[in-house]
Amino acid sequence: DAGITQSPRHKVTETGTPVTLRCHQTENHRYMYWYRQDPGHGLRLIHYSYGVKDTDKGEVSDGYSVSRSKTEDFLLTLESATSSQTSVYFCATWDPTRDSTETQYFGPGTRLLVL
Amino acid sequence: GNSVTQMEGPVTLSEEAFLTINCTYTATGYPSLFWYVQYPGEGLQLLLKATKADDKGSNKGFEATYRKETTSFHLEKGSVQVSDSAVYFCALSIASGTYKYIFGTGTRLKVLA
Numbered sequence: 001d002a003g004i005t006q007s008p009r010h011k012v013t014e015t016g017t018p019v020t021l022r023c024h025q026t027e028n029h030r031y032m033y034w035y036r037q038d039p040g041h042g043l044r045l046i047h048y049s050y051g052v053k054d055t056d057k058g059e060v061s062d063g064y065s066v067s068r069s070k071t072e073d074f075l076l077t078l079e080s081a082t083s084s085q086t087s088v089y090f091c092a093t094w095d096p097t098r099d100s101t102e103t104q105y106f107g108p109g110t111r112l113l114v115l
Numbered sequence: 116g117n118s119v120t121q122m123e124g125p126v127t128l129s130e131e132a133f134l135t136i137n138c139t140y141t142a143t144g145y146p147s148l149f150w151y152v153q154y155p156g157e158g159l160q161l162l163l164k165a166t167k168a169d170d171k172g173s174n175k176g177f178e179a180t181y182r183k184e185t186t187s188f189h190l191e192k193g194s195v196q197v198s199d200s201a202v203y204f205c206a207l208s209i210a211s212g213t214y215k216y217i218f219g220t221g222t223r224l225k226v227l228a
Contacts, residue, residue: 004158031214033215033216035218040220041220042121042204042218042219042220042221043159043204044218048215090158090159092159094214096214101147101164101166102214103161103164104216105161106158106159106160107158108157109157
């Protein structure tokens with residue numbers, strides 16, 4: 001357990017509004033990831049970070065941006081929310097100095113509904 | 116490219132039945148393989164893993180063997196319980212510098228008493 005929390009846990013918003021989801025970890029893991037989970041698709045990577053201020057895109061990054069100004073926090077922003085971004089969002093972390101087997105640890109998820 | 120294919124669910128079993136959930140993969144290089152479990156309303160938890168061919172991962176009565184020749188990592192349990200009802204995800208990771216997972220679509224298991 002990497003002490004990962006996500007906030008908010010649930011959010012309802014309207015189309016066109018910006019939304020920011022927060023992932024906070026207490027284990028000083030270097031890598032952090034944002035996934036979305038949708039029926040029939042499993043989990044798909046949105047963005048990830050390999051260090052403070054170091055981020056890169058995943059397979060479904062359109063419409064999302066991220067920031068990591070501190071090791072412990074990784075923010076996911078939906079610039080202008082759309083109904084297609086209704087999903088459950090999971091944060092995950094990993095650190096290569098703690099575990100060479102690349103085991104990721106997941107947060108509890110944020111359920112987002114865009115109306 | 117890299118991909119993971121899981122058997123479609125839902126899978127419905129009676130308590131004490133034998134469970135198999137199939138997972139096959141396509142990968143360039145030598146991936147690590149994982150099974151994660153998601154209980155209702157929760158995040159994903161690591162169930163077991165294997166990092167090289169012929170390794171067997173095991174945990175809580177579940178097992179999976181990394182089969183390079185068949186590119187498979189099937190999950191098995193000899194006797195399921197109602198508490199095993201969950202969604203199971205197969206995933207791979209390739210140490211290519213980015214350490215990203217590729218997930219299967221998940222298989223929902225329902226165990227009836």
